[in-house]
Amino acid sequence: xxxxxxxxxxxxxxxxxxxxxxxxxxxxxxxxxxxxxxxxxxxxxxxxxxxxxxxxxxxxxxxxxxxxxxxxxxxxxxxxxxxxxxxxxxxxxxxxxxxxxxxxxxxxxxxxxxxxxxxxxxxxxxxxxxxxxxxxxxxxxxxxxxxxxxxxxxxxxxxxxxxxxxxxxxxxxxxxxxxxxxxxxxxxxxxxxxxxxxxxxxxxxxxxxxxxxxxxxxxxxxxxxxxxxxxxxxxxxxxxxxxxxxxxxxxxxxxxxxxxxxxxxxxxxxxxxxxxxxxxxxxxxxxxx
Amino acid sequence: xxxxxxxxxxxxxxxxxxxxxxxxxxxxxxxxxxxxxxxxxxxxxxxxxxxxxxxxxxxxxxxxxxxxxxxxxxxxxxxxxxxxxxxxxxxxxxxxxxxxxxxxxxxxxxxxxxxxxxxxxxxxxxxxxxxxxxxxxxxxxxxxxxxxxxxxxxxxxxxxxxxxxxxxxxxxxxxxxxxxxxxxxxxxxxxxxxxxxxxxxxxxxxxxxxxxxxxxxxxxxxxxxxxxxxxxxxxxxxxxxxxxxxxxxxxxxxxxxxxxxxxxxxxxxxxxxxxxxxxxxxxxxxxxx
Numbered sequence: 001x002x003x004x005x006x007x008x009x010x011x012x013x014x015x016x017x018x019x020x021x022x023x024x025x026x027x028x029x030x031x032x033x034x035x036x037x038x039x040x041x042x043x044x045x046x047x048x049x050x051x052x053x054x055x056x057x058x059x060x061x062x063x064x065x066x067x068x069x070x071x072x073x074x075x076x077x078x079x080x081x082x083x084x085x086x087x088x089x090x091x092x093x094x095x096x097x098x099x100x101x102x103x104x105x106x107x108x109x110x111x112x113x114x115x116x117x118x119x120x121x122x123x124x125x126x127x128x129x130x131x132x133x134x135x136x137x138x139x140x141x142x143x144x145x146x147x148x149x150x151x152x153x154x155x156x157x158x159x160x161x162x163x164x165x166x167x168x169x170x171x172x173x174x175x176x177x178x179x180x181x182x183x184x185x186x187x188x189x190x191x192x193x194x195x196x197x198x199x200x201x202x203x204x205x206x207x208x209x210x211x212x213x214x215x216x217x218x219x220x221x222x223x224x225x226x227x228x229x230x231x232x233x234x235x236x237x238x239x240x241x242x243x244x245x246x247x248x249x250x251x252x253x254x255x256x257x258x259x260x261x262x263x264x265x266x267x268x269x270x271x272x273x274x275x276x277x278x279x280x281x282x283x284x285x286x287x288x289x
Numbered sequence: 290x291x292x293x294x295x296x297x298x299x300x301x302x303x304x305x306x307x308x309x310x311x312x313x314x315x316x317x318x319x320x321x322x323x324x325x326x327x328x329x330x331x332x333x334x335x336x337x338x339x340x341x342x343x344x345x346x347x348x349x350x351x352x353x354x355x356x357x358x359x360x361x362x363x364x365x366x367x368x369x370x371x372x373x374x375x376x377x378x379x380x381x382x383x384x385x386x387x388x389x390x391x392x393x394x395x396x397x398x399x400x401x402x403x404x405x406x407x408x409x410x411x412x413x414x415x416x417x418x419x420x421x422x423x424x425x426x427x428x429x430x431x432x433x434x435x436x437x438x439x440x441x442x443x444x445x446x447x448x449x450x451x452x453x454x455x456x457x458x459x460x461x462x463x464x465x466x467x468x469x470x471x472x473x474x475x476x477x478x479x480x481x482x483x484x485x486x487x488x489x490x491x492x493x494x495x496x497x498x499x500x501x502x503x504x505x506x507x508x509x510x511x512x513x514x515x516x517x518x519x520x521x522x523x524x525x526x527x528x529x530x531x532x533x534x535x536x537x538x539x540x541x542x543x544x545x546x547x548x549x550x551x552x553x554x555x556x557x558x559x560x561x562x563x564x565x566x567x568x569x570x571x572x573x574x575x576x577x578x
Contacts, residue, residue: 057455058452058455061450061452061455062452074363074377076365076374076377078372078374078467078469079469080469080470081469081470082372082469083367083371083372083373083469084372085365085367085374085430087423087428088363088365088423088428096452100452100453130451130452130453130454130467131451131452131453132448132449132450132451132452132467133448133450133452134376134377134447134448134450135440135441135442135444135447135449135450136447137450139376139377139447139448141374141448141467143467143469151424152424153424155424158423158424158425158428159421159422159423159428159430160421160424161350161421161422161423161424161426162419162420162421163347163350163351163385163389163419163420163421163422164389164419164420165419166346166347166350178367178419178421178430178432180367180368180369180370180371180372180432180556181369181370181556181557181559181560182471182556182559184560184563185559185563188563214521214522217521218518218521218522221514221517221518222511222514222515222518224514225510225511225513225514225537225541226511228510228541228544229507229510229511229544231548232503232506232507232544232547232548233503233507238548238549238550238554241544241545241548241550242545242550242554242555242557242558243558245541245544245545245550245555245558246555246558246559246562248514248537248541249555249559250559250562250563252514252517252534252537255517255518255521255530255534256530256531256534258521259520259521259527259530260527261527261530261531261534265527265531266531266534266535266538267469267470267471268470268531269531269532269534269535270470270471270474270535270538270539271470271473273535273539274473274474274477274539
């Protein structure tokens with residue numbers, strides 16, 4: 001198997017001796033906006049090619065990493081929109097350099113003693129938005145957007161085995177992902193919807209009633225938005241604001257479930273909007289209207 | 290320094306030989322609701338005390354962990370409400386057992402060759418809600434709620450050094466945490482509020498206008514909630530729903546900023562509500578009203 005690394009910045013490129021240089025175009029997208037971009041693939045049958053696109057600050061930063069006795073640091077891939085921890089591997093200096101230049105999460109495989117880019121087989125790349133080092137400089141976050149499920153099992157993330165479920169003898173249908181609050185609520189609402197669809201004689205619930213009655217759902221969303229505003233207009237205390245916001249979120253999330261829209265999609269809209277100064281753009285839209 | 294482990298289930302306790310047993314009451318809280326609870330502290334000047342509160346399933350699960358040649362696995366602490374990765378350490382079997390029984394994130398310190406519970410010095414414990422193993426069984430998530438900042442620097446998390454900021458020569462004021470979309474937006478809104486408070490002659494922005502004018506802000510929240518409902522009532526396409534939900538979220542988050550309420554507080558309300566079958570309770574409330 002060949003060690004492969006990628007680069008988008010050929011102006012800085014120095015190909016290491018012994019490397020074969022292959023140029024390909026199209027292929028798959030590099031950036032998060034799914035534009036097809038011309039790119040270069042450097043493949044070497046010898047040692048991994050260093051992609052030297054970094055300026056001195058980033059090189060200095062990597063010099064400061066406390067690589068362990070095998071030259072590795074822990075690298076954690078996290079979904080930039082949901083916060084889900086997708087997988088954890090190890091990275092050496094070359095893996096981080098390759099991740100920076102290719103913007104695809106790249107690790108060092110301890111079993112195969114080589115670099116590997118997550119997705120090089122499955123095409124489920126993790127498209128990197130930023131990389132963070134911890135205070136001790138021995139742990140790395142690859143903050144990125146996955147193209148598809150990260151786990152080789154087809155699961156969204158590799159973390160789907162709960163110690164506490166086993167401890168409490170809970171029977172879990174399918175995998176229970178390590179979900180944080182918002183996504184755990186989304187999962188619950190989604191389950192209720194599935195129960196309704198299957199016409200199971202499960203317990204009735206408020207969520208199911210909302211899922212079945214669009215008029216009720218919409219009147220609740222309007223009501224909760226009204227109540228949220230009133231906490232500001234009538235100077236109610238902070239706990240009321242938090243509580244009403246929770247109500248707005250919950251009811252709006254039931255609407256998302258009815259429409260088959262995922263919270264992650266909403267987050268993506270928000271990210272793209274405000275990273276493009278969309279908040280400012282909106283002002284223009286409003287001024288024009 | 291003494292190795293210390295904790296237990297809340299003395300009915301299963303077997304104190305290892307050579308351990309000194311200390312009983313203390315009060316001290317600090319064990320659970321997430323900040324109730325002061327009587328608890329036991331087992332302190333040993335010899336090897337760490339095993340807290341044997343686990344049933345056989347969890348023991349079997351821990352047997353299946355692929356501990357490395359030093360008996361360790363990577364342990365990542367994640368905020369159950371925000372999804373923020375708080376810190377990363379290593380855990381051995383005893384560390385995980387202690388975490389399960391004490392519900393405080395506990396690691397194995399490689400430098401001090403002993404267990405340590407995050408917060409034992411700072412009191413900023415990470416209160417565990419669940420523990421997940423990855424598909425390879427060599428990586429662990431401690432999903433929990435931190436009592437306060439996790440990093441010894443006082444930072445909320447240990448990940449505040451962005452490789453890309455350095456690479457792009459961006460001057461970052463203070464630390465820039467590894468934030469996911471929702472919390473990154475919250476941080477941007479919070480910055481705009483701080484600029485307004487400092488009466489800086491920065492760029493004007495839609496966010497600042499909303500922050501200054503409660504009437505405008507509330508009319509926008511009502512309008513966006515209305516538009517979100519219309520995507521359901523008028524059967525608009527999914528992308529419209531995602532877009533309107535993003536608008537609802539953004540404007541509601543500006544209101545949270547005005548009221549000094551954090552999204553994390555809202556998530557905590559949601560978590561406590563639906564983990565207590567609050568969604569079902571709400572139905573009762575509605576039925577009664």
